[in-house]
Amino acid sequence: MTTVLDAIIEGVREDLTSRMGRTSLETIRAQAASRPPALDAHHALSGGRDDAAGVRIIAEVKRSSPSKGALADIPNPAALAAAYQAGGASIISVLTESRRFGGSLTDLECVRGAVDIPVLRKDFMVEEYQFHEARAYGADLVLLIVAALDDVQLREFLILTHELGMNALVEAHTVEEIERAAAVGARIVGVNVRNLKTLDVNVDHYSAMAHHLPQEVVRVAESGVAGPDQVLDYARQGADAVLVGEALVKHGNPTAAVRSFRSASLAKEAQ
């Protein structure tokens, strides 16, 4: 049966083929190599483990989604990202898939130019070309979705990501996927509480998965945050960082929204 994830990846591959027809791998590699070095996203997410920094917020630029349709116009992604940073975000996530999420590599480049914190290229990474492309457009971190890759791809793409000086957010949904992420040496592991095959969101899924995460990895809770209470809930379950999209793009005051999420997690530290 074709899942939502399969259908998304089919479109991603088609779009990738046209970009590769316009810009060769050699050219995109050279563009990537000419960028300043990537910022240290692992440090941005883990540097505060010993202090009272609370849960880190990965704030997403997300115009639309397969599950919800249109979310927000976001005519100026750079301004949105700067607002997130002003509220205390640790990383900006930029969806670059165009068909279902309304994103682009131009969004990524604009955001990179507007903030001085690490930027995540949030896309469906299935070919080597996309990793050089991510770096060429300024990404510091890329998403590796375990469900979309076999073990050989997962290992090779993680190595390539590190060779390019970037970090990877390795996203799992099941225990088996967490084990596969750990087996290839993932340093940042996300548990997405959205099942990408069915689009079901269950925030309780994080607690069911959390104790399977290796002790040494940076733990990211992804999706389903409606407000500060959910951030606090993920923090109590041991998340080092929380990735938030919809609630931030629909809030109206992104700086205040990120600040309120940060405050919620700091409240936990104070207990």
Ligand SMILES: O=C(O)c1ccccc1NCC(=O)[C@H](O)[C@H](O)COP(=O)(O)O
């Ligand atoms: O958001 C979707 O509908 C979606 C569907 C299929 C694949 C990926 C999808 N979203 C990517 C994400 O994981 C989220 O954008 C991210 O975790 C933030 O989620 P939320 O805060 O619930 O918007």
